[in-house]
Amino acid sequence: MPRSASANREMREESRRKILAAALEVFAEKGYNGATITDITQRAGVSRGLASYYFPSKHLLVEELLDAYLDQVAAIIEVPGPPDAQLAAIIDGTLRVTVTGLPMQGVILGLMVQPSTHPIYAAVEARKDERLRKLEDNLRAMFAARGSAEPEVEEVMLRSVLEGVIYKAVVYGARYPVERVRRRLYRMYDLPQPEDTLSGEEPPPVSRLRATERGF
Structure with missing residues (x-):
């Protein structure tokens, strides 16, 4: 039985969301210049052709x-x-x-x-x-x-x-x-x-700020 137009739209939107979420993760790890479309499609679990259909370029x-x-x-x-x-x-x-x-x-x-x-x-x-x-x-x-x-x-x-x-x-x-x-x-x-905190927990004392190699 053929899928309805609304089901097809939802599938397309889901594919777009997966590709964008994967791009965000790969950019966070490798930076824009270090990331490739192949990295992104592999992370999203979609074909390169599908990714290129929605986003022909980075x-x-x-x-x-x-x-x-x-x-x-x-x-x-x-x-x-x-x-x-x-x-x-x-x-x-x-x-x-x-x-x-x-x-x-x-x-x-x-x-x-x-x-x-x-x-x-x-x-x-x-x-x-x-x-x-x-x-x-x-x-x-x-x-x-x-x-x-x-x-x-x-x-x-x-x-x-x-x-x-x-x-x-x-x-x-x-x-x-x-x-x-x-x-x-x-x-x-x-x-x-x-009257409350954003996290719901009592904030710790302020320490001295130093970056670490582990980042986030």
Whole structure:
């Protein structure tokens, strides 16, 4: 009995998801330049022909991953509620995604800054310019509602601080004191201290940060 159109669509989407997940893993292990399509297809358990049908080049795989990343950022920032609740939710959403997906964050950061892939990131950003402008405007409106005299500067600063936290967490992995930093961010923005932790466990004392060869 032939499969229905919806079943075929689901199979296609599942194949795409498997290929993208495999690409993320291989990029995390070998970097963009060291990874090959063969590495990715073997990890995904699909034929090279199928992978090439959906993604004829690594370039397109990177574009899809970065596209999904920007959508994830948008989802974190687009939260309802009064300004203080919005800001707390943005901080928590960013840090939660960071601690639950450090390898992915490392891959994305690498793709953003590597000379060979930065132009791809810039192209994806340009394609999403309208949505990104809306997000920036929403953040600026939030800071204006909180009484900021320079909401545009506050928007840039918040994004810079959170991106810096993500970078450090990627470099130092589980040793990075995400929960302590979270509470410091709450104080910096005069937010009521959170009553719980992101992990559900009491954060350990802050130690000295040193990278290890084992990475994450």
